[in-house]
Amino acid sequence: MKRKIAIIGLGEIGKKHLSELRRSDYFELVAICDKNEAEEFGRFEFFTDIDVMFNTLKPEAVVIATPPKTHKEIILKCMKYIKNIFVESPLADNLDQAREIRYAASTNALKIAVGYRDRFNPTVISLVREFAKEEKIYSMNIIRACKSYDELDLVDDILIKDLDLVRFLTKSEVSSFDMKKICFGNKKNLSIAHSNLKTKNDILVNISSNAFYPQNRNFIEICATSGIYLADLVAFTLHKVTESGRINLKVDSEDFSIRYEHKNFANVCNDEDFGELASVEDAVKLREILK
Template structure:
């Protein structure tokens, strides 16, 4: 079995440079080339990281085992089609593509060509989410999980709305934690012909509800997950990587009995989610470890995202 992976990186924007930093840290990664249409940025990073700046992408694709795609969302579809002619292992930032129809096409392509495609649902690799999932697995009964994600719109995001930019992370987490969905109800606010605020309630087939809020209007940056369970309430701050659990000690069956609770702080390791994500990709490619978000997960999340978009636009 190979113990190193020859990788090419496509896209050197802000997020692409984060991927470059992490890939350069991993001993199992043999970074063969970087590529971007901004020649000045590519040449600068090529010198800084001592890696080849690709001039003819198709030529360099023939010499790698895997490719990491970190380009604007609307370009993902064409890049995947092109890259898949040369390599089997592909990492692509979320969302997989910008439309449900093209996401479906890539899912079929992956099946037909036996491609290993991992989607950049980075929150699955957030150590706080990893610990939260363990906590919830010990709950008697999950009733509802609230997800809140707010961030003032970034100048680098111009091709997708708040649903495919921010909310899709929590749609994936809702499906990851609660399983397949039964129904979706949503509303939102449109600014400059883009959905800038969205709130959705997902009813899952297991009876659990997920309430998801995403906003580009709110100045404050929030990444919060809160779970209401029959036996406890769990508050998870994804930015601070903090989890607080309030456990019931007395069940309130009779009048005049106070509901008591004990607050417990869960230890969360200070790991970088992006590093965990690429370690997952290496295991996916080298060891066939399937415990990563794949094209089926991308389609499931985009299906709900499309429903939310349609519901919001239909009310305008």
């Protein structure tokens, strides 16, 4: 039987969750909650108050897709009603908040999944499959870039996603981390950051985070025993360069990452493991890298 689920936050990411949950194989969407009034949503009731939503429709799980600075307050409010929470990344605004959420989760038996959607990117799925065949990964070079906008936080919107990908792909913790950053013009927000890190299983990683590109760019070059992998997470392509030449590796052309997140979250709600989803502990470790 499908569990009843609600969405809190109807921004760009919240609308993507809505699009999937309208026809979900895993959940029955019963409510949408946002601080702003919105149009009718057919069979889904709309609320502006979280407590009223829970008391009225009693959802069993929730997707939180509000800004990170609101996550702690909303999680603490939701835990009075439910134990199953999916929250978009980053988990919180800072390390202290992330640790507070971890404590609340452990003392109240909450199951909180954190949405790092790149784990389910079609190119990453193919890359994980190839890595399983590799004897050794030596290094990674990551470029993630976008066109700057006023609300952009280079660390929370860009860098922290790549740190999660590094831990996910290498299956290792980070042993050392260094970041150089710069702001240009009168911009208050960070504009460019270059990070160097080393994992505990001796993989060297360089990350370039840039807010001056005219369009989104997300590219990873990996040096491994059998060759060089060239992964494009925007175009959904993966190539491997060896002494024999360049090979095109199979990657799904459609992005079902949110659907896969919902599938894994449904398993969490049914007391199964987190699968490929990030946990609160993962989110805390990412903040600890950056501290």
